Amino acid sequence: MFEARKVLVFLFVGIFLFYKIRILETMKKHREDSHVFIILICGLSLLFVGTFLDTFANYLHNQYIYLIIHTCFTVGSILFIIGIILWSNLTKRIINELEEVAHLDSLTRVLNRKGILKEYEALAKKGETFYLIICDLDGTKLINDTMGHLEGDKFICNTSQILTKLVGRKGHVSRIGGDEFLIIVVDSDSQFVEKTIVSIKDKIYRLYLEKDFGISIGYAAHPVDGQLFEELIEVADTRMYEDKNKHKINTSILG
Template structure:
């Protein structure tokens, strides 16, 4: 009966060993499974398999392999536990990376809409004081694409995103919600600070194509929590309306100058 139990254990461990090798080379390598992890997994389970094999031989033949069996089990267990720890850390990094990609705009490196709204909900749920939501829309994007090519159009969007992110600094964060549309969250500021940031963004964006002698524009509107609305949708709607008012105002100025 004892021998049968040991045979069953040996078969199970051997099956697990073969299965893990198959998983390693057919599946895990596609997810960046490192060679060190593969070596640890194979070594650990291999030693445990060898230990169970000699345990069966010892029971069936009466030959004594006690020291060898103990060494195989102990070393195998230590190596395999080390593998499990390192593999868990590796998986955690992969998941963190996937999470980052899921919430980040690939072109600009700022949040995408999902990432921005997630961060906003986290911030607003913890905060009692007021904050601002800012909507920004780049002008002349189609003109840049048509006259200078899509690479320069992408450069325009990427440069603008960097400017907006720089201006937010530690007081907020920014997300890209469309082709040339952005949204920002700002805290620990007053309306005077907001106007300074708004003005600075406009100046810096206008100079993106300075070498090409092309003056660019960005329309900006913002809303304040509690004063303008109690929830995100209301704040976004008001900020969006004010952004279009800003765009319309500038177009009227240009029209009057012509």
């Protein structure tokens, strides 16, 4: 009679081996990490063979059978432990990558609302002085209606690239809505912020060179204009709409 314990171990190792083989087959994005699963599969395969031979050892009349079983278990266990350690490190890295992706905007690849809020909380916690800049594109709907949504997406992507280039290492750029961006600027003063705003407006206007297209911008300083995220957003939003109204007035005069 077979020992129930050995049969259960044999089945468990077999199922786990099958599971790892299936994972290896479906790995595409992390193909360069397939060696982790190969090591695990090799270790599990040796354990599987060792368990199989151990289960039927009494029926296999071979003087070397227990030496083979011992070798399978020893080498298999070593490979399995190494594989588990590598698998744990791989899992942590994948989780970090997923968290990073979760903080990025899918269209522009800049930070999303969740990502910029995380950066804000880190800076606010340190009590540092920084600026929040809200940017709202003018003319996106007109582009979507007259040139198509692909051109509208291009307008948004080009804007994100311009903002990222101008802000550089002095801050973080995020897309928090359809055509609305939020920037955090650190290690700077109001002169740099205002100079950056002028540059942003100029470069966005040059994308189409039409009076109906542009960008409205407002900013708030932490902690002068507020310490809470909502307070700063409200101040920056108010200034942004003031800027938008000025743009509308200028457009109507020019028109």
